[in-house]
Amino acid sequence: MPKFKTLDDLPADLTGEVALVRVDLNLPMKDGSATDVTRVEAVRPTILELAGRGAKVLMLAHFGRPGGQRSSMLSTSMVVGDVEEVLGEEIMFIPELTGPVVAQSVGILRSGDIGLLDNTRFWPGEEANDPNFAQAIAANGTLYVNDAFSAAHRAHATTEGLAQFLPAYAGRSMEAELKALDAALGTPQQPVAAVVGGAKVSSKLAVLEHLVGKVQHLIIGGGMANTFLAARGVNVGKSLCEHELADTVARIMDEADLAGCTVHLPYDVVVATEFAANPASLRTCNVHEVAADEMILDLGPQATEALADVLKTCRTLVWNGPLGAFETEPFDTATVALARTAAALTQDGSLISVAGGGDTVAALAQAGVTGDFTYISTAGGAFLEWMEGCVLPGVAALEA
Ligand code: ADP
Ligand code: MG
Secondary structure (H helix, E strand, C coil): CCCCCEHHHCCCCCCCCEEEEECCCCCCEECCEECCCHHHHHHHHHHHHHHHCCCEEEEECCCCCCCCCCCHHHCHHHHHHHHHHHHCCCEEEECCCCCHHHHHHHHHCCCCCEEEECCHHHCHHHHCCCHHHHHHHHCCCCEEEECCHHHCCCCCCCCCHHHHCCCEEECHHHHHHHHHHHHHHHCCCCCEEEEECCCCCHHHHHHHHHHHCCCCEEEECHHHHHHHHHHCCCCCCCCCCCHHHHHHHHHHHHHHHHHCCEEECCCEEEEECCCCCCCCCCEEEEHHHCCCCCEEEEECHHHHHHHHHHHHCCCEEEEECCCCCCCCCCCCHHHHHHHHHHHHHHHHCCCEEEEECHHHHHHHHHCCCCCCCCEEECCHHHHHHHHCCCCCHHHHHHHC
């Protein structure tokens, strides 16, 4: 486990401290209020713990892409109501990030009070990771807590720079994410299976390259499986497929062979001639029997069964990407079935299961297993970069 400090490394009583806490409040909005407050719920424990231990808490967050200038529609004041509701506490909105207005507001806040500074991306120094800017933010705090794993793949002033000027700690949400990711690919219990699905091989090449050297079983699903099958000479008809990647796929298969990683491709699939819900042309067939006018839209029942058997022999699972076009019935069948197998194995205590990715999170929710996996990451881009084996600057700064 990489070494980083957590809130446990701080004194129990934080009276007199001013905690600058980087959070993710980039909430999806409609008509002026948030349509999903998962991100606020994720940082709630950290904010309430710091406040409860007596610190003055200043939340730092970006909101949308204002591109280095102020924009009233992208002020973090837009989310104050939603944040107050989730925290169950009043918060003071402070329409600045640095300088005397922030200093005065800190003076007004009492021990245990919570403030929210304005959109970090209003200032060009944020995305440029300008050390002078980071220092000016740091001037109004005494410690820095990063609880925004989802922004950790960016080296910005409030995700990386602040750690150079203040003692830095992982918040509870960041801590949970890092522990889960370490259990999945850092120092996992073996054998490890990785499920990689989704639309395109080209968007996940780096993920595949990294995983073949790390896991014992690489399960390929979704549109990616079509590209793998085609590269092996299978006729995939009208399926979503990147034929031009045949050489790349061959190289990945060779690397997997060398590393002792078994690559699992389906031997039966669900096909249709049109992409629609429950089409009349729906049928299941062997991968070698796909007709020229058919599309592969999901893995077949035999393949799904075989993959479930693979998971039963594994201790760890990391999953990114649905196995089929899960948004359309019945092409969610394999994804839902394998998700439920993984959930059951996790609940039995035989499997550590970690999943992430925008569509993956939606697919697992559709399967009703969100609460049954060991950990589901909602950190989109940061999760994928971690699956590629990248060092995330926001995480590295906490380890320094
Ligand atoms: P994530 O967001 O979890 O990283 P991706 O964005 O890579 O996942 O892929 C998800 C998309 O892949 C979904 O929209 C799904 O419909 C699509 N997909 C999966 N399998 C197929 C397939 N066989 N044919 C066409 N699209 C597919
Ligand atoms: Mg996606």
